[in-house]
Amino acid sequence: MAENLNDLRTFIAVAQTGSFTKAAAQTGVSQSAVSHSMRALESRLGVKLFHRTTRSISTTEAGERLYRHLLPLFENIDQEISNVLNEQENLRGSLRVNGSIHVFESVLWAKFEHFLQVYPDVSLELVAENRFIDIVAERFDAGIRLGDDVAKDMIAVRLSPDMQMCVAAAPAYLAQYGTPQTPADLSAHQCLAMRLPTHGGLLAWEFTNPDDGKTVKIRPQGRFTANSGFLLQNAAAAGHGLMWTPRDSITEKLSSGRLKTVLDDWAITYPGYYLYYPNRRSGSPLLQALVEVLRE
Known part of the structure; x- marks a missing residue:
């Protein structure tokens, strides 16, 4: 059997x-x-x-x-086994969580590290990727995405404040090629593009018009494209063009002066990150413990 x-x-x-x-x-x-x-x-x-x-x-x-x-x-069998294990004094079991590279690297890593310290008998697997997935079909216990990207049939718990985007470049690049004043000016600049993992297209840059609050989209044009924020940051810091990125992902480079933001009055803000999971997992002690740590 x-x-x-x-x-x-x-x-x-x-x-x-x-x-x-x-x-x-x-x-x-x-x-x-x-x-x-x-x-x-x-x-x-x-x-x-x-x-x-x-x-x-x-x-x-x-x-x-x-x-x-x-x-x-x-x-149901897996859930019941997990519940029996977690009725003991210490939580035990495993969690698989899928999320964007940005949320793990720049937003929540310190809290996941704290979770590992608090629950030494829990195995944690984090899968960082920018494609959108079906967490149930791919056997993840939970996912983390921005609020607008969370499926409506999931239980969702907010974990972070709103996320502000920015356009940044090396001071040397701006000194040589000038500073754009509106998103339309970006057509005359080298824009460092992000290749999307799901369909292979380029990530559109979005802005909020400071006069009427409407969203403005542009398609980045330039000679450098990558599917990694790390590579785009390096290219921007080396003076190869402008990048569009979450502001908190380049805090260190902004503080050191390697990058400088432009178009700040046009910066768009997105709803923060949410942990989400199917309704049938709502009673999981492991998920509840993770939520408590991530919301601290």
Whole structure:
């Protein structure tokens, strides 16, 4: 029976990820072991669970029906096991949290570090990425995103103040090429662009018109593009152009004088970061403990 349960857990992982390789990484076994266990499961059940091609794996109608029935059952089992563990004196278990690179590096890292100190028996995995994901499908306990980006069917807890954006460049760049006075002036400048992970486009820069409060968008144009805020900061500090970024992500470079902000009266502000998770996880002691630390 234990082997059958393990096969069913592996089946859920394959159905969620659409990949034997990714499912193997989740379950801690080899890709060939995952493939073998799925064929064995199909043989025992006498039904085909997956459509397999050289490029993709997807559930058949029977496989999708089985997945939708099994997923909540195994989630309830995991939750009950976690609750039993956490009835002990010390919290134990594991948490997987997905969030943007900015929130982990510039906003909440100190609080996550404090959480590790307070709860030494809890394993914490933080996955920092800028793409938007389905935290349920990818088996995360919670996600952290800006308020406007949180799915409406999730429980959301605010963790940070509003986030202000800014445009920044090296003083040497501004001395050589001049200081833009409005977003329209940016068309004459080198704008350092952020490549988006989900669809591959470039992140639009947004501003708030100080006269009427309306949002103004521009498409950055320049000779340097990256998918990393770290690389864009280095390029800006080296004098290669202007970057658009959360102000708190460049505090150190502003204080040292390596970067200087412009268009401050046009700076847009976004709602702060929220931790969000499915309603069925609302009773998790581990999540409650994390929320308490992050809101301190």
